[in-house]
Amino acid sequence: MPPAAAAQSFRQADSIVESGIRRGIYPGAVLVVGRGGGVLHARGFGHVTWDSRSPTPSPDTTLWDLASLTKVVGTTPAIMRLVEERKIRLDDPVERYLPRFGGGLRSRVLVRQLLDHTSGLRSYVPLFKLAPTRDSAIALLYAIPLRRPPGREVEYSDLNFILLGLMVEAVSHEPLDQFVSQAVFVPAGMGHTRYRPGPESGAAPTGEWHGHPVCCQVNDQNAARLDGAAGHAGLFSTGADLARYARLWLNDGALDGTRVFQPGTIHRFLSPDSAGASRLLGWERPPSATGSRTHDSAYGTLLSAHAFGHTGWTGTLLWIDPERDLFLVLLTNRSYAPRIGHSIRALRSVRGALADAVVRASGG
Numbered sequence: 001m002p003p004a005a006a007a008q009s010f011r012q013a014d015s016i017v018e019s020g021i022r023r024g025i026y027p028g029a030v031l032v033v034g035r036g037g038g039v040l041h042a043r044g045f046g047h048v049t050w051d052s053r054s055p056t057p058s059p060d061t062t063l064w065d066l067a068s069l070t071k072v073v074g075t076t077p078a079i080m081r082l083v084e085e086r087k088i089r090l091d092d093p094v095e096r097y098l099p100r101f102g103g104g105l106r107s108r109v110l111v112r113q114l115l116d117h118t119s120g121l122r123s124y125v126p127l128f129k130l131a132p133t134r135d136s137a138i139a140l141l142y143a144i145p146l147r148r149p150p151g152r153e154v155e156y157s158d159l160n161f162i163l164l165g166l167m168v169e170a171v172s173h174e175p176l177d178q179f180v181s182q183a184v185f186v187p188a189g190m191g192h193t194r195y196r197p198g199p200e201s202g203a204a205p206t207g208e209w210h211g212h213p214v215c216c217q218v219n220d221q222n223a224a225r226l227d228g229a230a231g232h233a234g235l236f237s238t239g240a241d242l243a244r245y246a247r248l249w250l251n252d253g254a255l256d257g258t259r260v261f262q263p264g265t266i267h268r269f270l271s272p273d274s275a276g277a278s279r280l281l282g283w284e285r286p287p288s289a290t291g292s293r294t295h296d297s298a299y300g301t302l303l304s305a306h307a308f309g310h311t312g313w314t315g316t317l318l319w320i321d322p323e324r325d326l327f328l329v330l331l332t333n334r335s336y337a338p339r340i341g342h343s344i345r346a347l348r349s350v351r352g353a354l355a356d357a358v359v360r361a362s363g364g
Contacts, residue, residue: 010041013357017330020350021046024339026315026332027205030059030239030309033358035325036250039243040362048204049213050337055202059239063192063203064331065219065334067312070235071161073193074180074243076282078168079115081183087171090115090268090281097167100142109150111167114160115281116273120146121159128225137225138166143265155279158222158232165231177229187260190244193237195229203236204333206314219314219335233312239329246320246327270308285306288320298348313344317351321359328358 008034011090017029031363032039041175044057056064066073088097090112095102113119121284125144131137141162147155165176172179177195185193197216206211218224220233228234244255253261269281278285286299286307287332298311299319302333309319315334320327334347 009361010043010358013041013073013354013361014043014045016350017045018352020332020347023346023350024355025343025346025350026334026338027054027336028057029315029330029332030057030062030064031193031354032059032239032243032329033362034243034247034327035362036247038247039240042239042243046264048333050339052087057204059158059243061202061238062331063194063197063201063204063238064316064333065206065235065312065314065335066235066316066331067220067233067314067335068158069237069242069310069316069318070223070233071231071314072282072318073237073242074176074184074195074235075161075164075168075231076115076269077261078172078176078180078183079111079164079282080261080269082168082267083268084262084265088167094163096165097170098142098163101163105146105149109146111164112281113150114164114167115269116277116279117154117160118151118154118279118341119120119157119160120148121151121155121157122147123155123157123159125159128221131225134225134227137222161232162226162230165226165229168231175229176231185241185262187258188244188248188255189258190237190241190349193235193241195234195236196237201236204331204336206333206335208337213336237331239331242318242329242331243327246318246329250271250325250327252320270306280308282310284310298351298355300352300359302356302359311351315344315347319355322357324362326359326362328355330354 027050030044033041042059046102047054055106094109109119127137132141205215206219207214218234223230223233248255252263253266287297304323306323315332317330
């Protein structure tokens with residue numbers, strides 16, 4: 001699609017992103033839309049803070065705290081790499097790789113049940129309040145009992161992915177950030193994506209401290225307690241890098257002549273255990289894929305039954321629709337001093353309307 005035609009086609013989508021700024025949900029954002037063959041539309045909006053003198057975000061260079069997108073952009077592909085290398089098996093008990101997680105019901109939890117959030121663990125524990133160091137936080141994590149037997153029902157949990165991050169380190173014998181960078185980001189050409197960006201990175205701030213923007217520090221306090229690189233949060237990236245990552249999934253694990261994952265691995269992680277399952281391995285299935293279409297969904301109402309995606313607390317969204325050969329990346333810093341109450345709820349309506357506008361603009 002020529003640039004002028006793309007700009008015209010995505011005018012409504014741009015207007016929806018801008019409406020979030022006018023409503024005070026976030027000061028700035030980037031939107032990237034594309035297909036497996038490349039980017040159709042990329043644009044930055046607003047500013048990285050509410051100060052109009054601050055920079056307008058760039059799809060190519062502005063780093064954003066991905067929050068829970070870390071689960072699918074960092075940890076999930078790290079597990080995929082170790083599965084391909086036959087160092088992890090999805091149907092093995094977690095305690096085979098993390099012996100401290102064993103005992104009682106925990107001994108029945110499988111690796112895949114951490115990935116699809118059916119482990120039986122509770123959704124959240126404020127480790128940062130209960131443990132003063134990384135090591136003591138990890139010790140506390142291993143002591144948390146299950147809420148129910150594994151495999152019984154889905155409960156989305158950060159704890160599942162903290163454990164997966166520890167598993168990557170235990171199996172690879174490398175720190176999580178180093179392993180993910182070499183195994184995923186380098187071969188995928190995601191040169192800006194990283195944990196713990198330095199002050200020179202120009203990352204969009206995700207919080208305020210005594211009236212001053214907090215930049216380049218992970219917003220998630222449990223991830224901060226785990227030294228900034230954890231399985232559930234801590235990753236920073238750009239719109240352009242996430243576009244490359246989305247294209248990788250649309251192209252069965254290959255990008256620009258480089259094979260990063262085998263097609264069978266991609267398909268395995270995108271195969272639900274049952275027709276109505278709400279989760280894939282790592283990824284979420286939009287409500288429209290499981291029979292419940294709603295305008296309140298971050299994914300809108302028009303995605304196909306084969307779509308998958310994830311959202312993040314800081315205001316991030318990535319969805320991919322193989323049936324339409326289409327992806328959307330929306331990155332915001334909603335967690336930075338929103339000017340309205342319940343900003344996460346307001347953001348959900350923006351994302352849902354945006355998803356539908358993108359599908360329509362792309363011929364869906």
